[in-house]
Structure formats: structure tokens, C-alpha cells
Amino acid sequence: xxxxxxxxxxxxxxxxxxxxxxxxxxxxxxxxxxxxxxxxxxxxxxxxxxxxxxxxxxxxxxxxxxxxxxxxxxxxxxxxxxxxxxxxxxxxxxxxxxxxxxxxxxxxxxxxxxxxxxxxxxxxxxxxxxxxxxxxxxxxxxxxxxxxxxxxxxxxxxxxxxxxxxxxxxxxxxxxxxxxxxxxxxxxxxxxxxxxxxxxxxxxxxxxxxxxxxxxxxxxxxxxxxxxxxxxxxxxx
Amino acid sequence: xxxxxxxxxxxxxxxxxxxxxxxxxxxxxxxxxxxxxxxxxxxxxxxxxxxxxxxxxxxxxxxxxxxxxxxxxxxxxxxxxxxxxxxxxxxxxxxxxxxxxxxxxxxxxxxxxxxxxxxxxxxxxxxxxxxxxxxxxxxxxxxxxxxxxxxxxxxxxxxxxxxxxxxxxxxxxxxxxxxxxxxxxxxxxxxxxxxxxxxxxxxxxxxxxxxxxxxxxxxxxxxxxxxxxxxxxxxxxxxxxxxxxxxxxxxxxxxxxxxxxxxxxxxxxxxxxxxxxxxxxxxxxxxxxxxxxxxxxxxxxxxxxxxxxxxxxxxxxxx
Ligand code: SF4
Ligand code: SF4
Numbered sequence: 349x350x351x352x353x354x355x356x357x358x359x360x361x362x363x364x365x366x367x368x369x370x371x372x373x374x375x376x377x378x379x380x381x382x383x384x385x386x387x388x389x390x391x392x393x394x395x396x397x398x399x400x401x402x403x404x405x406x407x408x409x410x411x412x413x414x415x416x417x418x419x420x421x422x423x424x425x426x427x428x429x430x431x432x433x434x435x436x437x438x439x440x441x442x443x444x445x446x447x448x449x450x451x452x453x454x455x456x457x458x459x460x461x462x463x464x465x466x467x468x469x470x471x472x473x474x475x476x477x478x479x480x481x482x483x484x485x486x487x488x489x490x491x492x493x494x495x496x497x498x499x500x501x502x503x504x505x506x507x508x509x510x511x512x513x514x515x516x517x518x519x520x521x522x523x524x525x526x527x528x529x530x531x532x533x534x535x536x537x538x539x540x541x542x543x544x545x546x547x548x549x550x551x552x553x554x555x556x557x558x559x560x561x562x563x564x565x566x567x568x569x570x571x572x573x574x575x576x577x578x579x580x581x582x583x584x585x
Numbered sequence: 586x587x588x589x590x591x592x593x594x595x596x597x598x599x600x601x602x603x604x605x606x607x608x609x610x611x612x613x614x615x616x617x618x619x620x621x622x623x624x625x626x627x628x629x630x631x632x633x634x635x636x637x638x639x640x641x642x643x644x645x646x647x648x649x650x651x652x653x654x655x656x657x658x659x660x661x662x663x664x665x666x667x668x669x670x671x672x673x674x675x676x677x678x679x680x681x682x683x684x685x686x687x688x689x690x691x692x693x694x695x696x697x698x699x700x701x702x703x704x705x706x707x708x709x710x711x712x713x714x715x716x717x718x719x720x721x722x723x724x725x726x727x728x729x730x731x732x733x734x735x736x737x738x739x740x741x742x743x744x745x746x747x748x749x750x751x752x753x754x755x756x757x758x759x760x761x762x763x764x765x766x767x768x769x770x771x772x773x774x775x776x777x778x779x780x781x782x783x784x785x786x787x788x789x790x791x792x793x794x795x796x797x798x799x800x801x802x803x804x805x806x807x808x809x810x811x812x813x814x815x816x817x818x819x820x821x822x823x824x825x826x827x828x829x830x831x832x833x834x835x836x837x838x839x840x841x842x843x844x845x846x847x848x849x850x851x852x853x854x855x856x857x858x859x860x861x862x863x864x865x866x867x868x869x870x871x872x873x874x875x876x877x878x879x880x881x882x883x884x885x886x887x888x889x890x891x892x893x894x895x896x897x898x899x900x901x902x903x904x
Contacts, residue, residue, distance in 0.1 A: 446663055447705060466805040470820035498660070498813040501821065502690075503764035503805035508779055521659055528661045536812035537661050548652035549621035557625050564632050564888060569624055572652040575719065579672055582715040583665035585658075 434486035442483055445525070448518035455480050455514050461506035467499050474499050476506050476516045483523065492527040498534050541585060548572025613739060615685040616677035617645040618695065618729070620842070621653050623687050626850070627842040629888025633872035634687055634732055636886045640879055641740055641748075645685065650676045654686075656694035657809075664711070670698030671712045674729070675721035683727035685735050689841035690809070693765030693772070695729040700772045731766055733840045733871055734776060737784045742791035750880030751903065753793040758874075759829050760785045760796045761839040761848065764805050779803075788871060789838055792878035796838070801828040808843035819855045822847040826855060826864050836867040836896055838874055845870060849893050867896035 443452045461476040462468050468475055474496050482491055491497055497520060506516040527533070540550045547553055548571060561568065623630050638645045655669030674695060677684045686692040702709045702725040713722055730738070736745070767779040777784045780803070789796040807821030826848065829837070837848055847855075849868035856863045869892065876887045877900075883889040889896055 447701075447708075466807070466821055467810065467817055470824065471817050474817075495814075499810050499817050501764075501805045501807050501817070502656075502809040504768040505764070505803075505805070508768050508770065518663075521663055524660050525662055533661055534813050537657065540657055540812075541661070544653055544658075549625065550653055550657060551621055551625050554625075557628070560891075561624065561628055564628055566624070566628055566631060566635075567647060569619075570649040572650065575650065575672075576652050576669075578719065579668060579715070580665065582718060583662065583668045585662055585665050 429485060429487065431485060435488050436486045438486040438488045439484050442519060442522050442526070445522045446518060448515045449522045451512065451514045452480070452483065452519055454512040455484075456512055457481065458511060460509050460511060461514070461516050464505040464509045466503055466505065467501050471499065476520075479520065479523075480514070480516060483519065488526075491523055492530055492532050495534075497524055497527060541580065544573075545577045545580065546573045548576040613642060614644040614646060614682060615735065616648050616651075616680060616682040618651060618654070618673060618677075618684050618686040618691055620686065620688045620691040622842045622846070627845055627870070629891040630687055630842055630845070630870045630872065633870060633876045633881075633887040636881050637736075637872045637876050637879065640876075640881070641736075643735070643739070646680065646682060648676050648680060648682075654688075654691040654694040655698070656690045657812075659694075664708075666694070667698045667701060667708070668712055668715055670694050671702060671723040672716060672719065672721060674699055674702070674725060674727075675716055675723035678723060678726050679721065681727075684729040685732050686729060687732055687841075688843065689731065689763040689765035690843055692729060692731040693768075696772050697769070699725040699729060731840065733766070733785060733788060736875070737788055738776075742787045745788070745791040745875065745878075749793060749878050751878055753874075753878050754795075756794040756835045756899070757833065758789060758794050758796055758836050758838045758869075759799055759832060759834045760789055760802070761806070761825070761837055761844055762802075763839060763841040763844045766840060785838070785840065785871065789874065792874055794838075794874065794878075797832060797834060799828055799832055801825045804828075806841075806844040806847040808847045811847070815858075818847065819851070819858050822851065823855050823859045823861070826852065826866065827861070829866060830864065834866070835899055836869050838869050838871055840871045842870075852894060865894050867894050867899060868892060869896060 439452055443450050455477075457477060457480075459477050461480075462478070465474070465476050479491065479497070500517065500520055502517065504517050507514070507518070510516065528537075543550055543552060549569075553571075558568070619631060635645060651673045653669055654673060655666035657666075658669060659666030674684070684695060686695060702712060702723060709723075709725075716723060762777075762782050762785050766785075767773070767777055767782055770779050782803075786796040786798075801824055804825050805821055806825070807818035810821075811818040839845060839848065845868055848866075852864055852866065852868070855861075869889075873887045873889060873892075877883060877889075881887050883897070883900055889900070
């Protein structure tokens with residue numbers, strides 16, 4: 349089955365930092381505007397970590413590294429969830445798809461996974477425990493439509509610290525696989541697949557690096573595109 | 586692999602390896618897994634790794650049939666990703682070699698695939714059915730380790746210390762382990778401690794450089810989210826760089842091409858996008874640092890001129 353890329357989502361380069369840039373551009377980011385801001389978004393204070401002279405000069409005592417909602421894709425909704433009409437079997441489907449996803453139902457909702465998640469730290473809207481609850485409630489469509497499921501940095505801190513042995517990293521991978529099958533794969537991953545079929549590597553061959561390898565007397569790389577194409581079609585991709 | 590053939594015959598080790606003085610130059614043979622990123626975007630890592638391997642008597646065998654490890658493809662299809670990893674395992678197995686990888690992500694993907702193949706008969710059968718058209722079989726016979734782990738376990742910081750040719754004392758560095766070097770713990774058989782890692786600190790200390798502890802030591806570089814969200818990736822990397830701004834370290838030492846791409850190659854972009862002053866904090870791959878300590882030529886042997894930001898000013902004291 350060929351996977352289709354999802355609209356424009358996944359093109360990281362085209363994204364900007366609207367809210368962060370706006371805050372910093374004011375130069376001031378006075379305490380009041382930060383407070384107003386925090387009413388709408390969670391944020392991380394880094395005053396213990398950041399002692400940035402340049403900004404101190406501008407009278408900013410604390411600085412925030414935070415993110416707005418991403419500029420494309422649908423954010424996870426804050427409205428009450430209507431449970432009727434949701435697919436309550438979704439969690440069984442996820443758990444059955446991959447051996448490491450089986451512990452899905454052991455979750456205590458303690459929040460340790462979210463607390464340790466680095467992506468959650470800079471982007472609080474990305475919340476592993478919340479996504480697990482969404483899987484439990486059967487909110488398949490919301491998850492598939494969301495860009496957030498693709499933001500995992502694969503650090504595996506969530507599963508390392510989970511007291512219940514829930515492997516959120518693998519569970520999220522199953523959700524991503526199902527989303528991809530339903531036509532929501534980000535273009536970045538789809539174009540990597542195309543590239544793999546051509547060279548066996550995820551980057552295109554460029555003359556500059558071929559030349560650089562030669563300068564460094566490093567051996568030329570073999571093109572394994574054909575081999576990789578066969579393997580991927582064996583796997584049904 | 587296998588025991589020492591001299592010891593088996595009761596002959597004293599001429600290199601003194603058995604006495605813990607030198608180290609054994611026989612039978613240390615590994616299949617080198619380069620992955621996609623290192624040979625293309627960070628060739629200086631490969632260059633330095635090959636130099637220290639030669640210097641330390643570790644034979645790295647190049648197997649051209651190996652390709653991408655599959656660590657990104659699990660996003661689209663878990664089984665396809667595992668199959669890609671298994672293909673590489675099978676190639677090394679064919680040559681009877683254990684594998685050493687330079688990239689944390691590749692090491693994780695390959696080691697995890699091996700773990701699953703060993704523990705899941707159904708998956709193993711499926712994989713071998715899919716591999717048979719390529720004439721390969723994968724049993725998961727040999728372990729996969731990161732180069733730094735091989736240095737730590739097969740040579741050890743103690744022996745490295747005895748070989749130093751350059752005095753690097755006085756330098757201070759911030760180590761960055763990288764997530765897939767430590768996790769998942771079960772896959773790495775308890776090597777090092779994910780929440781309180783020590784091995785890279787010890788490997789760095791062996792070169793005479795002092796390795797600091799800092800608040801964001803365990804923080805992920807964000808490299809794996811770069812293709813899907815530059816904002817998330819840059820904010821993550823920015824957190825660590827900000828943390829290091831007033832730590833007065835001379836450079837960051839890390840051991841993964843993806844982490845290097847974030848903290849080194851993208852350092853300027855990150856400062857710009859986050860609206861922060863530049864860092865100008867050099868980033869070395871561990872084999873480059875070890876190579877320096879072992880007396881390698883910084884440019885011809887270690888490719889230090891290719892690092893961004895440039896670390897060459899660190900070398901002034903040697904000229
Ligand atoms: S850490 Fe484990 S048990 Fe706690 S909320 Fe996360 S998945 Fe559930
Ligand atoms: S693996 Fe993904 S979800 Fe889990 S802690 Fe890391 S970034 Fe967060």
C-alpha cells in the first residue's frame with residue numbers, strides 16, 4: 349500500500365515562531381504582557397537557567413522560550429469530549445498492533461510521562477498522557493488529524509520513567525502508523541521513503557559531499573537504492 | 586569474537602593486554618555501520634573514528650551492502666523499519682561480525698530490532714520470509730554497540746589514559762550523551778545508567794579534559810523532530826545551549842551525528858530563530874577529542890576544520 353503525504357503539514361522550514369518572535373520583538377516583553385500571555389498558554393520560565401546579559405540590559409529579568417500553537421494543523425481541542433460516537437475499540441486496535449504497545453491499558457494517569465517529556469517542556473500542548481487518554485477514549489480522528497503526534501523527539505524518557513511499564517513511544521508509533529495508513533503521513537517522511545528507493549540513504553547524493561569524501565580519502569559510498577526498493581516493497585510500503 | 590588464542594595455548598601476551606598494560610590487537614574486528622547521516626553530513630566523525638580505530642588496533646570492516654537503519658521509517662510502519670534494521674544485521678551476521686555504529690539513532694534501531702527478533706518468533710519468521718528474496722537470514726546472533734561503548738568496554742578509560750600524546754588538561758567540556766545511547770535500558774543490557782550516566786564522562790576524563798555536570802545533561806537534542814517541526818527541535822536544542830552559555834566550557838563533546846547537527850551545524854540558526862545572541866561554542870565528536878589526545882593531526886586525521894562553529898582556536902596553545 350502506498351502512503352500518501354498529508355497536505356502541507358510537516359514542512360518544518362516554512363514555519364516561523366510567531367508568538368515568540370512577537371514577544372521578543374517588543375524588546376520589552378514587559379511583565380504584564382508576559383502575564384497576559386500566560387493566561388492563554390502555559391509557559392516555561394527559564395530565569396534560573398538563562399542569565400542572558402544582552403536581555404538584562406534591556407531590563408528583562410526573565411525570558412521565556414516557548415512556543416505558540418503550530419502555524420498549521422489542528423490543535424487538540426479543549427472542549428468537553430462527547431464520548432458517544434467515539435470508537436471505543438480504538439485502544440484494543442492499538443494494543444493489538446504491536447507487542448510493545450500491549451501495556452496501553454495499564455496506565456494510571458500519573459503524568460510522569462508528560463512531566464519528563466522534553467517536547468512537552470518546550471511545547472506544553474504536546475502531552476503524552478493526554479494523548480494516551482485520547483487513545484483510551486477512542487478519539488482516533490482527532491489524533492489522526494493532529495500534527496502533534498509527529499512531534500515526538502523519540503527520546504524515550506516517557507517509557508523509561510513510567511511506573512507501569514507503558515511504552516508510550518511505541519504506542520504513539522502505532523498511532524502514527526495507523527494515521528499514515530489513513531492518509532495522514534507528513535510529507536517529510538514520505539519524501540525520505542522516495543529518497544531511500546533511489547540511494548538506500550535518506551539524503552540525496554550531492555556532488556559537494558562526494559567531492560569532500562574524496563578530499564578526505566574516505567571510501568566512495570555504494571548506491572543501495574535497488575536493494576532498498578525491493579526491501580520496502582517486500583514490507584508493503 | 587572468541588577467547589584469546591595465545592591464552593588458550595598458555596603463551597604470555599606480548600602486548601601486555603592480559604596484564605592490563607597494553608591492549609590486544611588480535612581478534613578485535615567489527616562491521617562498521619555508517620548510517621545515512623555521518624558519511625554525508627558529518628564525514629569528519631567517520632574520519633576521526635577510522636583514525637582512532639587504526640591507532641587502537643580495532644579493525645573496522647566496511648560492508649557495502651548495508652543501508653539505512655530504518656529508525657525514521659518506524660514512524661510510517663513499525664515492521665518495515667524493523668525489517669530495514671534486520672537487513673543490516675543479516676549482512677553483518679553473514680560475515681560473522683558484531684556491529685559497531687557511530688550514530689546513537691542507528692545503534693538504538695539496530696539493537697532494538699535484534700532484541701525483538703530474539704524475543705519474538707513470529708516477527709523473526711516474518712522478517713526472514715521478507716529477507717529471503719535478498720538471500721539473507723537474520724538470527725540476531727551478534728550484538729550491536731555504539732563506538733563509544735566499544736571504546737569503554739573493549740579498551741577502557743584506564744588503557745586509553747596510558748596512550749596519551751598530547752596534554753589537553755585545562756580544557757573544560759560539557760558532555761552530551763544523546764538519548765539513544767542510553768535508552769531503552771533493557772535493550773542495552775544495563776550498560777550505563779540512563780538517569781545518571783557516567784561512561785562518557787569517564788571517556789572524556791581519560792583524555793585529560795574535565796567533563797562538567799549541568800542541569801540539562803539529559804535533555805534531548807530534538808534532532809528527530811527537525812523534519813516535522815523546526816520550532817520544537819530548535820527550542821529543545823536552544824534550552825541546552827542557553828544552559829551552557831555561562832558555564833565557561835570550551836566546547837561540547839558528543840557522540841552522535843544527529844546531536845552534532847543540532848548543537849553544531851544549526852547552532853547559529855537556533856540563536857537567530859530564538860532571537861538570542863550567538864553562542865560560538867565549538868562542538869567536538871568524541872573520537873575527535875580522543876584523536877587529539879592520542880596525537881592525531883587535527884585537520885588531516887580528524888577533520889576539525891569541518892566542524893561548525895570552528896574549534897581551531899582551541900588548538901592555538903599547541904602551535
Ligand atoms: S507515566 Fe505511565 S502510568 Fe503514568 S500517565 Fe504516563 S503512561 Fe500512564
Ligand atoms: S519519546 Fe516522545 S513522547 Fe516520550 S518523552 Fe520523548 S519526546 Fe516525549
